[in-house]
Amino acid sequence: MADTLVKICGLQDVEVLKSMKRLPLDYIGFVFAPSRRRVTPVQAAELVAELSAWEAGKAPGAAGVFVNPGLEELRELLATVPLDVIQLHGSESAAFCREVKQAFPQVKVWKAISVAGTSQAGDSDGNDNVVSYAGSVDALLLDTYDPQGSGGSGRTFDWGQIPVFQAAAEAHGLPLFVAGGLHPDNVTELLEVYSPDGVDVSSGVESGGIKDLDKMTSFVERVKQS
Template identity: 80%
Template sequence: MAEALVKICGLQDVEVLKSMKRLPLDYIGFVFAPSRRRVTAEQAALLAAELSGWETGKAPGAAGVFVNPELEELQELLAVVPLEVIQLHGQESPDYCREVKLAFPQAKVWKALSVAGSGQAEGAEGQSIVDSYAGTVDALLLDTYDPQGSGGSGRTFDWGRIPLFRQAAARHGLPLFVAGGLHPDNVGELLRDYSPDGVDVSSGVESSGVKDIAKMTSFVERVKQS
């Protein structure tokens, strides 16, 4: 199996980003949705400029996290920030994802799917949802259902549901990422038992709400050793 990809999300500080340049990361995430980690286009542009000269070789791609954005918002932001990934974390429909993909062919489109109770995507329904996004996105990301829709809950979901989504995604050749409550002490178990194509972490590598280089290093090491 190919080595899992790693995305660290919610970067806000240039100095913190500079401290991460020795980590073999695949993606760095900037949050543009309402959140305490939200950054402006101008802040993100400064952060994205730091992605050049990465010490481990290929620089990580810049991913922007959005919740139900208007196309105009995306247009204005991508004119300032060179995003490699547009990550849609709201209730964006397959048709809307297709619109985004056509409007911004230079970027990949990832769609987050909510997993948990309250009648959210699971089982056969989850497979049907995966099928509906086939051909409209470049990857799918499973995250814990958040009733506030803020683009990330920081809590795990029932990983036993992953295989159904993975099977459906594999049928369409879609990479499957997992997020939600990940941290250095549980990511190895996730990779060993469920083999997602990638993992996405934010609060699990923070201390007192700030990205912690020791936790980030430990997280990446656990992923790359799995």
């Protein structure tokens, strides 16, 4: 079984990023949507430049988090910031995701699917959601429904809904990431019960709104040892 991929999202500070260089991470996320973790293209370019000096194996990929961007916005940003992943967290349609893939073939496209906090939607919705994006994206990410649409809620959803999405994603060859309220004390349970392809964490490895190296280290160790 392949190692579970780890993405730490919401990096803003170069010194914090430098402190993380010994962590075996797969992706680092930079938020371009309205958020307290939002970075400018210039800030992001400085942060991404630090990834080339990573000390723990292969340098992590750079993922940009967007909510309902336009193609021109993405084009302008990619001219400044060399992203590996465009992560779409809004109401972007499958048709728009295809447009993004065609416009930027060198960049992977991930689509976040919002999941209700409790199981209310019924099994078919999970399957239909995945099927609608099959062929239009490179990966899917489950996150807790956020009415503000700010690119992440920091709360968990009902994990009992994961298997429906997981089965559909696997049938279409799509990696499935899980986000939403993850932290060092609950990620092991998620991995043992559901074995997603990847996990995405932000606020769960912070103290006082700042990325905490001890929490990040603990999170990554628990994922990679599971």
